[in-house]
Amino acid sequence: MxxxxxxxxxxxxxxxxxxxxxxxxxxxxxxxxxSLQLRVVALTLVASSLLVGTFGWFIADRSADILLSRTKDEVSSSMSGKVEYAYKQLSVHPAARDPELPNTIAGTVNELFDGDPADDGGSVISIRAADYPDLGAVTLPLDVDTQQLITPEMVQAVAGSGSVAQQIRTAEIKGQTIKFLVYGSPVRTKFGHLELYYMVPLTTEDRTANQIRTTVLATGIALVFLLGVVAGLVTRLVVNPVRVAARTAQRLSAGLLDQRMKVDGEDDLALLAAAFNQMAANLQRQIVRLEEMSRLQRRFTSDVSHELRTPLTTVRMAADLIFSERESFEPAVARSAELLQAELDRFEDLLTDLLEISRFDAGFAALDAEHTDLVPIVQRVTERLGGLAERAGVELDLRLPETPVIAEVDPRRVERVLRNLVGNAIEHAEHKPVVVTMVTDEAAVAITVRDHGIGLKPGEERLVFNRFWRADPSRARQTGGTGLGLSISVEDARLHGGWLEAWGAPGEGAQFRLTLPVRAGDRLVAAPLPLIPRDRPAITGEPAEVS
Structure with a gap:
């Protein structure tokens, strides 16, 4: 635990x-x-720091090795002379018990001593007689403890093996920690051999090596800083035109079609700016041309719709008169009067839809939002389409909340959307039930219309909202629609700030979902109802929202 x-x-x-x-x-x-510039400068600093650090460490290390090697050569040469001098002085004594031998050793050490170890370049001289303990050891300066410098291993190498040895040791001399290069060599005499130890401080070499490291470090830092500055300046030269191009592109996308980049020089960036300006000019011409064509098309549609009203009114009056007297006509003529009346109704609906579409295209559509209970709207739509559903053999199943669902909407437009959705569902239901469901939460209201008819093929869930599009043009229609109902419905949903989406699968039916914000002007984030029906396994992902 x-x-x-x-x-x-x-x-x-x-x-x-x-x-x-x-x-x-x-x-x-x-x-x-x-920031592309930040990434380039940061990567340049990291890479240059690694490279400069590696080369700086190599140069400093090699410099220290060279200084130490030169010092070793000098000490080795000096050591040879000192050994030769000591040999000449000590070889006059035939035996180690010669009473003058200690004086000769002391005089030899005094002659070989060349300074104070506390000073730069000072050294320590010591002559020992490991094989003759009575002679002891003579060391100058006298206050230097050579036990820190001359290790037993070195004594064994020099006295026991009779060979020249060297090592680097650190000792405390007069309160200062000093590094020494220690050389030891045997001095052969007539009675045997003594050991001569020459200890040279490496203070000057260490100081020089530290100065080299400091110089290399400072130079490396300055070089890395300069590389960062150069990388920043060079990147700025490249990134600034790209940023200007991005800002210009954003302004172009916002509708400021006269925005252009400044062209300086004849380099690649200038070529980019010139090509961008040429592209912007071509886009501006194309957009202006398309806007003019669209304006003319909207004006043509609106004018034609308005102009057709007058003759249509005259034709409607004559058709109504003929239709009212159809029972006195022959059967064929009576049937023609009924067909004429039905087609005139459809023609009037088409003109009404065209006028509505032209208002959306022109941006004149306005939302008359008010706090409305959506439950009676759904019930009213299904009641009005009840006769159509009965003739088609379709049962309407309403699944509505028991409490009022209040939302800030335009009730006329919402009723039109639901009328189109339920009418289409009845038409394509194939004598199977149509389910209308409503669910709400604090932010949104979702209404789904589900049929179990022929369904939609992959990709058709977007095409259904195109103007005059039909999944099966050869299929007999019962509602006499104009082909603009879903296009107007999706515009009504957008005007509310909502979504109108479709899902369908061949043989599994289709489902349309209308999602509206509870408060006008709020931004929708999610819908309270799924787009894919719960009675069908979610095999594919939910289609993108049409918003």
């Missing part, structure tokens, strides 16, 4: 640390994602 409790505490603190890191590093991560 204590282990589990500890793990839980660790995980909790780890989550806190991660959350804290994400919170405070968010601006830096956002700047890293958005």
């Amino acid at each position: 204590p282990v589990r409790r500890t793990l839980r505490v660790v995980r909790r603190y780890w989550r806190v640390v991660v959350r804290w890191f994400r919170q405070y590093s968010a601006p830096a991560r956002r700047a890293w994602r958005r």
Whole structure:
């Protein structure tokens, strides 16, 4: 249990640390994602730091090795002379018990000593007689403890093996920590051999090596800084035109078609700016031409619709008169009068829809929003289409909330959308039930119309909202629609700030979902009802919203 409790505490603190890191590093991560110049400069600094650091370390290390090697050569040469001098002085004594031998050793050490080890370049000289303990050791300066410098291993190498040895040791001399290069060599005499130890401080070499490291470090830092500045300037030269192009493109997309980039020079960036300006000019011409064509088309549609009203009114009066007297006609003529009346009704509906579409295209459509209970609207639509559903052999199944669903909508437009959706569902239901469902939450109201008829093929869930589009043009129609109902419905939904979406599968029917915000002007985030029916497994993903 204590282990589990500890793990839980660790995980909790780890989550806190991660959350804290994400919170405070968010601006830096956002700047890293958005700034190409920052990424280039940062990567340049990292790469140059690694390269300069590697080469700087190599140069400093090689310089220190060269200084130490030169010092070793000098000490080795000096050591040879000192050994030769000591040999000449000590070889006059035939035996180690010669009473003058200690004086000769002391005089030799005094002659070989060349300074104070506390000073730069000072050294330590020591002559020892490992094989003759009575002679002891003579060292100058006298206050230097050579036990820190001359190790037993070195004594064994020089006295026991009779070979020249060297090592680097650090000792405390007069309160200062000094690094020494220690050389040891045997001095052969007539009675045997003594050991001569020459200890040279490496203070000057260390100081020089540190100066080289400091110089290399300062030079490296300055070089990395200069590389960062150069990378920033060079990147700025490239990124600035790209940023200008991006801002110009944003202005163009916002409708400011006269925006252009400034062309300076004849380099690649100038060529990019010139090509961008040429593209913008071509787009402006095409957009202006298309807008003019669209304006003419909308005006033509509106004018034709209005102009057709007058003759249609005259034809309607004559048709109504003929239709009212059809029972006195022969059967064939009576049937023609009924067909004429039906087609005139459809023609009037088409003109009405065309006028409505022209208002949407011209941007003149307005939303008369008011707080409305949507439940009676759905009930009223299904009641009015009840006769059509009965003739088609379709049962209408309403699944509505028991309490009022109040939303700020235009009731006329919502009723028109539902009338189109339910009418289309009845037409394509294939004598199967049509289910109308309404669900609401705090932000949105969703109404779905589900049929179990022929369904939609893949990709047709978007095409159904195109003007005059039909899934099967050869299919007999019962509602006499104009082909503009769903196009007007989707515009009505957009005018509310809502969505109108479709789902369908061959042989599984279709479902249309109308989603409206509860408060006018609110932005929709999600719908309270799924687009794919719950009675059908979700095999494919939900289609994109038509908004």
